Amino acid sequence: SQQEADGDASDKAEKRWNDQVTIFIGIGTASILLLQLFVFGWQAISLRKTITTMKELGQKQSVEMQASIAVAKESAYAAKKSSDSLISSERAFVSVHQPWWAAIPRIGGGHDYIFGVRWINGGNTPTKGMKTYTDNYLSETKMPDDFVFPNDAPHIATAFLAPKCNPIIGHRTPKENGIPDRTIAAVQVGTKFLYIFGWAKYFDVFPGTPERVTRFCYMILVNGDPFQPRSNGFGINFPIYERYNCADDGCE
Helix, strand or coil: CHHHHHHHHHHHHHHHHHHHHHHHHHHHHHHHHHHHHHHHHHHHHHHHHHHHHHHHHHHHHHHHHHHHHHHHHHHHHHHHHHHHHHHHHHCCCEEEEEEEEEEEECCCCCEEEEEEEEEEECCCCCCEEEEEEEEEEEECCCCCCCCCCCCCCCCCEEECCCCCCCCEECCCECCCCCEEHHHHHHHHHCCCEEEEEEEEEEECCCCCCCCEEEEEEEECEEECCCCCCCCCCCEEECCECCCCCEEHHHHC
């Protein structure tokens, strides 16, 4: 009938419409998926570029930082070298100017001998907290190779040395009684051996610098008549001994 034909036509039209809607939705969904894929792909490319840029920037900054560190180290080294050079050229430097001796008349006749050294500051600044020590070694044999020089001892004297000043006389040895002339005569003929030794310890005026030290040791040789120290031809020589003569780091 006509009514049934109209119903079939309406169902077909509705089905076509539904199919078109479905196709449209499918196309739209596919388009959205393609757009999302494009966006995700673009984001991935952008992220990779960003990571690459950050990596290159990090490497550049690392290189620049290393260069800055190297420059800082070089500057610090140059500053320290300049400071060390200044200290080295301007610091106090104490040394033995020369040894000395004296013959003291003894009550009842004869003489007793005392010895010491004169100290001088060859530097350009004064000493601080300077102390000195002088002693002697007297024996029937030569000073042994294993003789232990006392680096800390009693009878220490204090002193002050201005730069380029006149030498000052250090304290005497022996500290009390002198060495009798008969002993000096034994030294002269080689039946006894006599040495004087000692040290000076001090600081310079530059803060943070270590304590300085100068050590000395002299052998004593006698010429002439020790019972007549004022006679012509009498004298005492002080050859430098082979050990214990040093300064600062050389004394370690």
